[in-house]
Structure formats: C-alpha cells, structure tokens
Amino acid sequence: xxxxxxxxxxxxxxxxxxxxCKQKQCAMEDAQSLELHRPKIEKxxxxxxxxxxxxxxxxxxxMGIVDDYEKIRTFxxxxxxxxxxxxxxxxxxxxxGIGKLLLFDYDKVELANMNRLFFQPHQAGLSKVxxxxxxxxxxxxxxxxxxxxxxxxxxxxxxxxxxxxxHGGMEEGKPVDLVLSCVDNFEARMAINKACNELGQIxxxxxxxxxxxxxxxxxxxxxxxxxxxxxxxxxVAANIDEKTLKREGVCAASLPTTMGxxxxxxxxxxxxxxxxxxTVSYYLGYxxxxxxxxxxxxxxxxxxxxxxxxxxxxEYKKREAECPKVEVVQExxxxxxEDNEWGIELVSEVTDAELQAATGDRPELPEGxxxxxxxxxxxxxxxHITASQVLTSFYHRDLQMHLWFDK
Amino acid sequence: MADEATxxxxxxxxxxxxxxxxxxxxxxxQRLKEEYQALIHFVEQNKAADNDWFxxxxxxxxxxxxxxxxxxxxxxxxxxxxEFDIPVTYPDTxxxxxVPELDGKTAKMYRGGKICLTDxxxxxxxxxxxxxxxxxxxxxxxxxxxxxxxxxxxxxGIVQREKRGNTYL
Ligand SMILES: [Zn+2]
Numbered sequence: 061x062x063x064x065x066x067x068x069x070x071x072x073x074x075x076x077x078x079x080x081c082k083q084k085q086c087a088m089e090d091a092q093s094l095e096l097h098r099p100k101i102e103k104x105x106x107x108x109x110x111x112x113x114x115x116x117x118x119x120x121x122x123m124g125i126v127d128d129y130e131k132i133r134t135f136x137x138x139x140x141x142x143x144x145x146x147x148x149x150x151x152x153x154x155x156x157g158i159g160k161l162l163l164f165d166y167d168k169v170e171l172a173n174m175n176r177l178f179f180q181p182h183q184a185g186l187s188k189v190x191x192x193x194x195x196x197x198x199x200x201x202x203x204x205x206x207x208x209x210x211x212x213x214x215x216x217x218x219x220x221x222x223x224x225x226x227h228g229g230m231e232e233g234k235p236v237d238l239v240l241s242c243v244d245n246f247e248a249r250m251a252i253n254k255a256c257n258e259l260g261q262i263x264x265x266x267x268x269x270x271x272x273x274x275x276x277x278x279x280x281x282x283x284x285x286x287x288x289x290x291x292x293x294x295x296v297a298a299n300i301d302e303k304t305l306k307r308e309g310v311c312a313a314s315l316p317t318t319m320g321x322x323x324x325x326x327x328x329x330x331x332x333x334x335x336x337x338x339t340v341s342y343y344l345g346y347x348x349x350x351x352x353x354x355x356x357x358x359x360x361x362x363x364x365x366x367x368x369x370x371x372x373x374x375e376y377k378k379r380e381a382e383c384p385k386v387e388v389v390q391e392x393x394x395x396x397x398e399d400n401e402w403g404i405e406l407v408s409e410v411t412d413a414e415l416q417a418a419t420g421d422r423p424e425l426p427e428g429x430x431x432x433x434x435x436x437x438x439x440x441x442x443x444h445i446t447a448s449q450v451l452t453s454f455y456h457r458d459l460q461m462h463l464w465f466d467k
Numbered sequence: 468m469a470d471e472a473t474x475x476x477x478x479x480x481x482x483x484x485x486x487x488x489x490x491x492x493x494x495x496x497q498r499l500k501e502e503y504q505a506l507i508h509f510v511e512q513n514k515a516a517d518n519d520w521f522x523x524x525x526x527x528x529x530x531x532x533x534x535x536x537x538x539x540x541x542x543x544x545x546x547x548x549x550e551f552d553i554p555v556t557y558p559d560t561x562x563x564x565x566v567p568e569l570d571g572k573t574a575k576m577y578r579g580g581k582i583c584l585t586d587x588x589x590x591x592x593x594x595x596x597x598x599x600x601x602x603x604x605x606x607x608x609x610x611x612x613x614x615x616x617x618x619x620x621x622x623x624g625i626v627q628r629e630k631r632g633n634t635y636l
Contacts, residue, residue, distance in 0.1 A: 170578075213552070215489055215530050215552075218555040246560055247554050247556055250554075289559065292590075292593060311575060311576065311577060365596070432590070433593065435593055
C-alpha cells in the first residue's frame with residue numbers, strides 16, 4: 061500500500077499534467093478562434109458571394125423592402141435582460157449587423173436555462189453578459205459591444221444605467237437609439253420605464269407570461285404612447301380556466317418557442333422602426349394557445365403616476381402644437397368611454413363592437429388583451445385616503461381581501 | 468392568500484403617507500421615518516401577540532435592509548437571514564425579499580434566493596401605493612411565504628435545524 065507521502069507526490073504529478081493539458085488546449089483554441097474570426101468588414105456589400113455575411117440582408121434593398129439597409133450600422137441598441145428573450149434578441153441584432161449593442165444583466169448562466177435558446181451548457185457559471193458578448197463577437201465582429209453585469213434597479217446602478225442610455229450611443233456622448241426591455245420582472249420594467257420617461261428615450265417592452273403560453277411587445281414613446289406605469293400591466297389572455305391553472309410549487313414555466321417568437325416579433329419591430337419599413341406595431345400580443353395576435357395602440361394617461369410621464373406628455377403637446385400636420389389624415393372618431401376610469405384613450409385600431417365586448421371595471425381593451433389587475437380610480441386620485449374608501453370597486457376575485465381593511 | 472390572523476395583523480399596521488422613493492432626496496428621509504415607525508409598531512404588535520418573528524435594519528441611507536426571521540415548527544425554532552435592496556421604483560414596486568441560504572432549495576424562489584410571492588401580492592401592493600410599506604411587505608409577503616415553504620422544506624429534510632445554542636427556544 062502506498063504511503064501518504066507517495067500519494068501526495070502522485071497528486072502533485074497529476075496536477076502538473078493537468079495544467080500542461082489545459083495550457084495546450086487553450087493555445088489550440090486561441091489558434092482556432094483566430095482562424096475562425098473573419099476580419100472586420102468596413103463597408104457592407106451587396107455582392108452575392110458565399111464569403112459575404114450581409115448579401116442576403118442587402119438583398120432587402122434590391123427588392124425594395126428597405127431603402128438603406130447599411131444604415132443599420134449607425135444604430136446603438138441597449139438590451140436590458142439577456143435571458144430567454146434578450147439573448148435571442150441580441151443574437152438577431154448581431155446577425156443583422158447592428159452598430160452597437162449594450163447588454164445589461166446581473167445573472168449567471170445556469171443549467172436550468174438550457175430549455176431556452178442561445179446559451180450553452182459549457183457557459184454555466186459565467187455572467188450572462190460576458191458569455192453573450194463572447195458568442196456574439198464570434199458571430200459578427202463588426203458589432204461593438206458594451207456589457208454591464210449589474211441589477212439596474214438599485215440606486216447606484218440605476219444612475220449608471222441612465223448615464224449609459226444617455227451617453228452610450230454609436231458616438232460616445234450621444235444617446236442610444238433604442239432601449240429594449242427583455243427583463244422578467246415588474247421591478248426592472250418599472251425601472252426602465254422610469255429611466256426612459258426621465259430621458260425621453262424611446263423604448264420597446266417585451267414579455268412572456270409566467271405560464272409560458274402568451275407574450276407581447278410594446279413600443280413606448282414617452283409622452284405620446286402609454287408608458288408602462290400608465291395602466292396596470294397589460295396581459296394577453298391565454299383563455300385558460302383559472303381553476304385548472306396550477307401555480308402551487310413553481311414560480312414560472314418557460315418555453316424556447318414562445319420566447320423565440322417574442323424575440324422575433326420584437327426584433328422585427330426594431331428593424332421596421334430603425335430602418336423605416338412596413339408598419340411599426342405599438343402593441344402586439346401573442347396568444348400561443350389559440351395562435352391569436354391582438355394589436356392595439358394606447359395613448360399616455362394624463363393621470364399617470366409617473367411625474368416624468370406627465371411632463372413628457374406636456375412636451376409632446378407642445379411639439380404637436382408647434383408643427384401642425386401637413387397631410388390631411390382621415391381620422392376616425394376617437395372612442396372615449398365615459399366610464400373610463402383610467403383616462404386611457406384607445407387609438408382607433410379596434411372596432412366599436414370589439415370595444416363594447418370588453419366590459420367591466422377594466423379599461424377598455426381589444427379582445428385578447430386585458431390588464432393583470434385593476435386599481436380603484438379613487439386610489440390614484442387621492443393621495444391620502446381612508447381605509448374604508450379602499451374597499452370599493454375591486455373586482456370579484458379579490459373580494460376576500462376587503463376584510464383586511466375592515467375596522 | 469393569508470389567514471385571519473395575518474389579515475388582522477395587517478389591518479393594525481399604520482399606513483404610510485409619504486409617496487417617495489430613495490431617489491427623492493428631500494422626501495425620502497420622511498418616508499424612511501414612517502417605515503421605521505410602521506416596522507416598530509408591527510414588531511411591538513407581534514410581541515404582544517406572542518408572535519415575534521423578524522428583525523430588520525437598514526444602512527444609513529435606508530436603501531439596503533438586512534435582518535433575521537425565524538419560524539417555529541413543532542416547537543423548534545428555525546432561523547434565516549433575510550436581505551433586500553430598496554429599488555429606485557419604490558414604493559410603486561415592492562422590494563424583492565431574499566433568503567439567500569435557501570437559494571436553490573425550493574422552486575418557489577427566483578435567482579439569488581428571492582422569494583416568489585403569490586399572484587395576489589402584486590395587485591394588492593399596487594392598489595395600496597404609497598400606503599403600504601416594509602412592514603406590510605413582511606406581513607403579506609415574507610410571512611405567508613415562510614408559513615407555506617418552511618414546513619414543506621422541513622418535511623423534505625432540506626432545512627435542518629442548526630445547533631446554534633442561542634437559536635434553541
Ligand atoms: Zn405614463
């Protein structure tokens with residue numbers, strides 16, 4: 061039998077051997093990646109050769125879909141949340157040849173993420189932004205990347221986050237062109253909303269429901285369209301019987317399909333918005349159970365809780381007044397409901413019949429879209445309110461909660 | 468969502484008045500004062516009802532909170548460290564309470580040990596902005612979560628009582 065000393069020696073030998081192996085492998089990988097990395101391309105070419113990564117994109121120009129595809133290289137886009145939706149969003153933009161991507165996430169890659177696209181098992185343990193940058197740089201070295209591994213909702217990080225939105229554009233010091241929210245929680249969405257309202261930054265929100273069978277994207281132009289705080293969170297009704305939906309024992313489900321679809325419609329909207337083709341959607345829902353895609357547009361709420369949203373609305377009004385529309389647009393009459401407790405006005409994308417069909421305490425929304433919950437109108441108007449006032453106008457599901465305020 | 472005792476306890480917590488988050492330099496100290504008053508009231512109330520179950524304290528600017536909560540199960544005491552940051556969106560959104568030592572031990576948790584609250588919590592919080600504060604978060608968020616999760620984790624043998632002299636009853 062070997063003595064302890066002998067075993068120690070053997071361990072040391074094996075350790076040294078391991079180090080040598082690792083070094084050899086690293087050197088090989090470096091050489092390989094040098095070979096695989098194509099050099100940067102100065103100017104996008106439309107030439108159809110198998111070495112041109114942009115030929116099929118530039119073909120959009122020849123076909124008359126996009127006027128100036130090369131313009132994509134002049135845009136900087138911030139992707140907040142590099143999870144199931146954000147990572148795929150970043151990959152699509154990278155492959156499209158976007159100018160610059162700013163990635164924000166504080167999470168690490170986990171094996172539990174492997175039911176989603178993009179990340180690979182060997183990246184487990186790496187920060188998501190670091191792993192994503194590595195993969196994306198390999199795919200397209202023409203894109204510049206800036207990564208931030210932190211939670212944007214805390215005080216100091218939020219200040220830095222705002223600063224990068226304001227100054228992290230293609231040309232340092234200029235704002236980014238678009239912010240994309242690909243986060244998975246209400247707090248982070250509200251933080252992005254707050255930042256964008258303060259900065260007057262146009263952004264797009266995206267989301268997948270916790271039951272993984274619905275999702276949405278939304279374009280938010282501060283002061284013009286409803287911000288994330290203008291109404292309770294909008295949800296795409298999945299037409300699932302509440303009674304059969306079991307929530308015990310889990311937080312959230314996820315499907316690579318739903319996340320991929322949502323990333324797809326998000327980036328499609330980004331391309332249409334940046335490159336000015338087709339119709340940009342203000343709100344596009346995805347109901348995976350029925351394969352239904354409801355759309356709508358919602359104006360900002362003059363009573364929005366966010367002060368900066370209300371200020372942006374004033375600014376927008378001024379801008380509108382300064383530059384009267386030249387074109388004569390045939391406008392449909394705006395549908396304003398008298399009992400509209402939200403003060404939300406729906407822009408004419410739905411018919412009267414559809415609006416009529418949606419009744420109750422909720423704001424009027426097209427079929428297939430609803431709010432996650434409602435808030436009694438008086439709560440929003442009055443700052444100081446007595447407990448008994450809180451009892452009115454809840455919807456039936458929450459009747460049991462009334463008890464809490466009984467005196 | 469919550470039992471009768473919780474409802475009663477919550478109805479006795481003072482409601483907060485100042486609608487200010489940590490970025491509001493002038494009003495935040497006032498809000499912080501109200502938070503402490505409500506928390507102290509709630510803890511005193513719990514003690515009086517022989518149901519003292521948590522302690523919280525914050526850094527000087529009130530943006531980071533740490534503390535301890537404990538849970539009595541079959542006469543044994545289980546103690547956990549808790550922590551959370553006040554998000555810039557507070558009080559429009561509630562902080563995400565984390566119990567880091569239970570991270571990865573239950574599905575009712577998000578990354579970093581953040582507890583997963585019930586569907587009822589978000590609407591309830593939203594309807595009560597800015598009147599709900601950290602004491603309400605403890606009573607309606609962490610309390611009910613512990614009551615459901617800890618017995619389950621104990622029965623599965625995932626949570627074991629540490630032999631820390633002073634944690635015994
Ligand atoms: Zn708003």
